[in-house]
Amino acid sequence: MSAHSYSPPWRRGIGYALLIFFAVVFIGPFLIQLATSFKTDADAANNSLSLIPHPATLSAWERIFGFTENAGIPFGRWLTNSIIVATFITLGRVFLDSLAGYALARLRFPGRQAVFWGVLGILAVPGAVLLIPRFLVLKELTLFNTYPGMILPIVVDAAGIFLMRQFFVNIPTTMEEAARIDGAGVFRTYWSVILPMARPGLITLTILSFQGSWNEFQLFLVSTSDPKYNTLTTGLAKFSSGQLGAGTQYPLTLGAALLSTIPVAIVFFAFQRHFIGGQLAAAVKG
């Protein structure tokens, strides 16, 4: 019997108390957010801690979905834009990151090591430094205020390339050699042999790409100025920091914020394992 196979009940009691306390701290704000979205403006301001709306109203939700004259926010447009850019960015990253990752893991070409260090170097560039550079290039390429301008700058990401390289490095080379002996070319080998074997890696990449592009804020902020290109993040942020001329309508903004969280939440709860694996792989790169 090992030395600590027993833990006294009082100690476990403290453990559970701490776990529950922190669960309330981490999840509580989302519950308050949910409850607030069903409150009136006055109730939200006066009883913000209460989880039971009194009186309960759907007015915030009716405004979010545009069912009333007084539609507060163009939520449908923001949602559509978020779906458009997140879809293209995710597809682009899955295709291009995996190709690049494969090349770095397998192909022998001059300067491969230099490219590898280059990718690592790009990972180290602080995002805050890129606000003006991205705006500059999009303006010069006349892509400012266009969908391609919101998509292209992040259609490949160094972290994704690195993640895929790690997956490919860990796949044994014997399968590829067999395919090559059978006469398959590089792309054919990649597509029919390697990609299917890298499926777990691809799922992780898809999920992290979706999450990253859905939550992206800084690029969309500097690549557009026309409200018709607002996504859920830029739309909500501009609306709340007063640029669209509305004050603090908490049930409306928190309801819209909640809706913008739901797609990522669903993916998170369905594929949590991949989130965790991806986070750790991303950490190792540092």
Add this chain to the structure above:
Amino acid sequence: MLPALAVLIIFLVVPIGLAFYVSLTRWDGLSSPFGGGAKFIGFDNYKSLLTVDNLTRQNFATSIRNNFYFVLFVVPLQTALALFLAVLLNNRFLRGRSYFRTAFFFPSVTSSIATTLVFLFLFSGGGAVNQLLGYVGLHGPNWTADSRGVFHQALGVVGVDSAPGWSQHEFFNLSWWDWFSGPSVAMVVIITLVVWTTSGTFMLMFLAGLQNINEEVLEASEVDGATAWQRFRLVTLPMLRPTLILVLTLGLISTWQVFDQIYLTGNNPATITPAYLSYNQSFQNSAFGIGAAIAFLLFALIILLAALQRRLVGTGEDD
């Protein structure tokens, strides 16, 4: 490889070079900066941020001060909380740990804009936090609108209400009294928010590190009569050193770039940071040259701090 490399070069490497050029000009962001739309002025933007006695330098100094206190509080707090949660979840006598792990990690995957909105609501004047404080008889401040420094208020408690004479001398257009203000009450909200959203990610890294620790070593030390605290301090912590260094490095780099949360609190001297000031000067004030110069000074600062940290504590891999 080539398409990916092309995108990275076009949208990353070249832009950084162009932005450096812009930092040497006066440019309003409207015309093309390379076709005569920007006036080349050498290092004047950097001079105005660092050596000229003016409002620009005062704002820059304020943003550096704000960000410094932000880092000073967020990095230790998020690291300690993440480690604490990981150790708690690593206790194999507790059931349902995977559910709790999910709960603790969830804020990390959600949008920074959405979570900031929630926290601005929780910390509003009559918000949930002040109601909770009210239950224990405390009267909470009007958090996000309160620009008073936390250290100043602490000094107020012991009777120091105004700046002593020596502290009124200025350094970078900010009096010493203002440099030692501590984070503003409004910044405390952002500090709490960021600790809340990032601890989950770092907790996962610590959990992975904890799972690599040899159980037998821990058991041997227990047989030798070590208490739980001694086991943690003398066995677990030294073995977690590589993870600890990783978490501190990632934390240090990301906290110096805080932007999204600051954007939502607006152009407020109590919370502006260099990343936000760079955006504000460029996109809202049409002074792209100054904005770019701030971005490069921030870049230099981050590289310097990362290099310094590497020298002081190593990478954690080779020792």
